[in-house]
Structure formats: C-alpha cells, structure tokens
Amino acid sequence: MKTTIEKLAGDTEGVSYELAVYRFKGSSKTAPTAYIQAALHAGELPGVVAIHALMPKLRAAEAEGRILGDITIVPAANPVGRAQYHFGEVQGRFHLGTRTNFNRDFPLLDRPDRSALPPVTPASTVDVRLKRLLVGLSIGHDIVLDLHCDFESVSYLYVPTQLWPAMQDCAAALGVEAVILWEGESGAAFEEAAIHPWLQVPPEKAGLDRRVVTTVEYRGLRDVETSLAKSDAEGIYRLLSVRGVIADGKAAKPKKFAGIAAPIGNVELISMPRGGAILFHVAPGDRVRKGAKLATIVHTPGDEDGAIDLHAPQAGYILTRSAHxxxxAGDDIIKLVGEVRSVKARQGALED
Ligand SMILES: [Zn+2]
Structure with a gap:
C-alpha cells in the first residue's frame, strides 16, 4: 500500500489543507478497479469509520496477494469542510466561503480521462480545487463509492438508472435496505460526475455492466458505532470480492437484492406547513398506508388548535426523517418512498 498526502492551499495566506490517499496495487491488468471516499459532507462520519474498519482487511488481502484490481481510498475527502466549526458544530455540507454544497457543482467531463479535467486557475476557490482533485483521483476506476449519511435513516443507495438492475449484486453485498434510482441531472453531485463521462462514450466502449457508481447513505449522522462500522466494512469488502477486485474464495456469495428499489420521483418529501416542535409517529424502516399519521407539528403550544398532523399522501416506506x-415552515422532515410517482416530484436532487 502506498500513502500519498495531497495538499490544498487555502484561500487566505497561511492556511492549507491535507488529505490522505491510500493506494493498493492490483496484480491483474483486467480486474475491475475501485475508488472509495467518505465524508465529502465533512460531518457525515459513518463511512469514515467503515473505511477505518475496512483497511485491515485490505492490508491482509494485500499481504496474501489477493488484490487483483487497483484500489484507491480517501477516508476523509473534505478537510476544508471538516475545519468549518461554528458555535460548536461542524458545518460540513456547504463551503462557507461560497455557500456552495460540497456535493454539487463537480466538473462533468466529456470523456473518462484526466485530460478532460478543467484547468485550475489561480482564482479558483479551495472548494472548486478540492472537487477537481477528487474527480481526478476517482476517474478511470470501474467502481466508485461515495460514502455519506442522512439525518436519521435506514442504509440506502442512490444509483444511476442506467446501472440498474446490473448493480443489484452490489446493493445485496452492501446489505442496504433501499435503492433510489435517478437519472438526468443531480446538480452535478460527485456521483453524477463519476457516471457522466461514461454516458458520453458509445455503450460498447462504456461497459456499463462493469461500472458501479453510487452514493451510499450509511444511515444517520449519529450512527457512528463500532458494530455498524464493522458490518459496513464487511459489506464493502463483499462488494469488492463479488466484483473481482479482491480474490476471496471464502467470501459469501450475495443474495439477490430484496429491499426497496424505486425511482427518485416516487419519493414524497413531507414538509412542515408551519414552524414548531416536531413529534414523529414513524421511524425509518416503517411501512405506512395512505393517510397514516406521520408527524404532529406543535406550532402554538397551549392553544387547543395549536398542532397540525401530517399524513402520508400515499402508501409507502419511511426512508429518512429529520434529526431535528x-x-x-417549508422544512422537509420525512422522505417516504411511495409505490407510485409523487404528484410533487421535483427535478434533480432531493435536497439543497
Ligand atoms: Zn452527504
């Protein structure tokens, strides 16, 4: 394994950032290659500890000569966001200097090649340079995993529709509960930047069956625990084995994916009609019928008409809920995966 420290100059004098990149060299030129990063949203740490639990397994595989395809790992992809503490809380989702989401506005290349990367200008802000760096590190890998988490959530994947159902084995290997399929544009999230170049080349050259591109939502912000890190590391390892990046005769074969798989248009975003306190009546993983009571908003405490109940617009599955x-008014507090397309389905990403 080779360790490289990538350095990024900050936007002001005397400030710089570092991120570690670990590379395992594969023994086969034809085996698929893999790139895994975590904490692009810098406060989302379940993936970071999953990678930490995965590394000893990769080192053991390397020592035994079982790594077939090149593997590149970036356990903490966003040192810029990681340093943005305000009033005791990390603000790791948006770059404070530009107000841009760290997982939007990635460069979308017209071909899967580093030479297609846009030039860096001296005026590029550090978040722009970070995004270019991460695309540059990931490009050319067959498997690209971007590890995130939601607020309170089951484990689920975002997957480009073009890669489904070919990626069913990956969803089963990772052991997630649900898969949300998207196509079109996502505001140039990292996942879109990873698949976009392959969609620009002829299908016979793109080899989409070989590609794995996904945003992995490893449950909620507080699900940073030893047992989950271990089982998530086992899931990633299983995926790498199933796809032939690692040779492991003992690795269990994944079962067929039996969870929820639905287009992103089926996701109902339940929003607050008024500001107030939130009383949830459902939790991630629950199945609900149409009209079920999902939450009560207490907007005028003490008043006999001081609360509003929110109901399920259709039958479905509770994917996530707010951590607050x-x-x-207007805040989205529940994602419900419906059985049919939402009448309020939006274009692009579900969240800012
Ligand atoms: Zn995220």
Whole structure:
C-alpha cells in the first residue's frame, strides 16, 4: 500500500489543507478497479469509520496477494469542510466561503480521462480545487463509492438508472435496505460526475455492466458505532470480492437484492406547513398506508388548535426523517418512498 498526502492551499495566506490517499496495487491488468471516499459532507462520519474498519482487511488481502484490481481510498475527502466549526458544530455540507454544497457543482467531463479535467486557475476557490482533485483521483476506476449519511435513516443507495438492475449484486453485498434510482441531472453531485463521462462514450466502449457508481447513505449522522462500522466494512469488502477486485474464495456469495428499489420521483418529501416542535409517529424502516399519521407539528403550544398532523399522501416506506425536533415552515422532515410517482416530484436532487 502506498500513502500519498495531497495538499490544498487555502484561500487566505497561511492556511492549507491535507488529505490522505491510500493506494493498493492490483496484480491483474483486467480486474475491475475501485475508488472509495467518505465524508465529502465533512460531518457525515459513518463511512469514515467503515473505511477505518475496512483497511485491515485490505492490508491482509494485500499481504496474501489477493488484490487483483487497483484500489484507491480517501477516508476523509473534505478537510476544508471538516475545519468549518461554528458555535460548536461542524458545518460540513456547504463551503462557507461560497455557500456552495460540497456535493454539487463537480466538473462533468466529456470523456473518462484526466485530460478532460478543467484547468485550475489561480482564482479558483479551495472548494472548486478540492472537487477537481477528487474527480481526478476517482476517474478511470470501474467502481466508485461515495460514502455519506442522512439525518436519521435506514442504509440506502442512490444509483444511476442506467446501472440498474446490473448493480443489484452490489446493493445485496452492501446489505442496504433501499435503492433510489435517478437519472438526468443531480446538480452535478460527485456521483453524477463519476457516471457522466461514461454516458458520453458509445455503450460498447462504456461497459456499463462493469461500472458501479453510487452514493451510499450509511444511515444517520449519529450512527457512528463500532458494530455498524464493522458490518459496513464487511459489506464493502463483499462488494469488492463479488466484483473481482479482491480474490476471496471464502467470501459469501450475495443474495439477490430484496429491499426497496424505486425511482427518485416516487419519493414524497413531507414538509412542515408551519414552524414548531416536531413529534414523529414513524421511524425509518416503517411501512405506512395512505393517510397514516406521520408527524404532529406543535406550532402554538397551549392553544387547543395549536398542532397540525401530517399524513402520508400515499402508501409507502419511511426512508429518512429529520434529526431535528424543531423546524421552520417549508422544512422537509420525512422522505417516504411511495409505490407510485409523487404528484410533487421535483427535478434533480432531493435536497439543497
Ligand atoms: Zn452527504
């Protein structure tokens, strides 16, 4: 394994950032290659500890000569966001200097080649340079995993529709509960930047059956635990084995994916009609019928008409809910995966 420290100059004098890149060299020129990063949203750490639990397994595989395809690992992809503490809380989702989401506005290349990367200009802000760096590190790999988490959530994947159902084995290997399929544009999230160049070349050259591109949502922000890190590391290892990046005769064969798989248009975003305290009546993983009571918003405490109940617009599955127990009018507090397309389905990503 080779370790490289990538350095990024900050936007002001005397500030710089570093991120570690670990590379395992594969023994086969034809085996698929893999790139895995975590904490692009810098406060989302379940993937970071999963990678930490995965590394000893990769080192053991390397020592035994079982790594077939090149593997590149970036356990903490966003040192810029990681340093953005305000009033005791990390603000790792948006770059404070530009107000841009760290997982949007990635460069979309017209071919899967580093030479297609846009030039860096001296005026490029550090978040722009970070995004270019991450695309440059990931490009050319057959398997690209971007590890995130939601607020309170089951484990689920975002997968480009073009790669489904070919990626069913990966969803089963990772052991996630649900898969959300998207196509079109996502505001140039990292996942879109990883698949976009392959969609620009003829299908016979793109080899989409070989590609794995996904945003992995490893449950909620607080699900940073030893047992989950271990089982998630086993899931990633299983995926690498199933796809032939690692040779492991003892690795269990994945079962067929039996979870929820639905287009992103089926996701109902349940939003608050008024500000107030949130009382949830459902949790991630629950199945609900149409009209089920999902949450109560207490907007005028003490008043006999001081609360509003929110109901399921259609039958479905509770994917996520907010980690907060208060909110403002318009805040989305539940994602419900419906059986049919939502009448309020939006274009692009579900969240800012
Ligand atoms: Zn995220």
């Amino acid at each position: 127990r208060s909110g403002r």
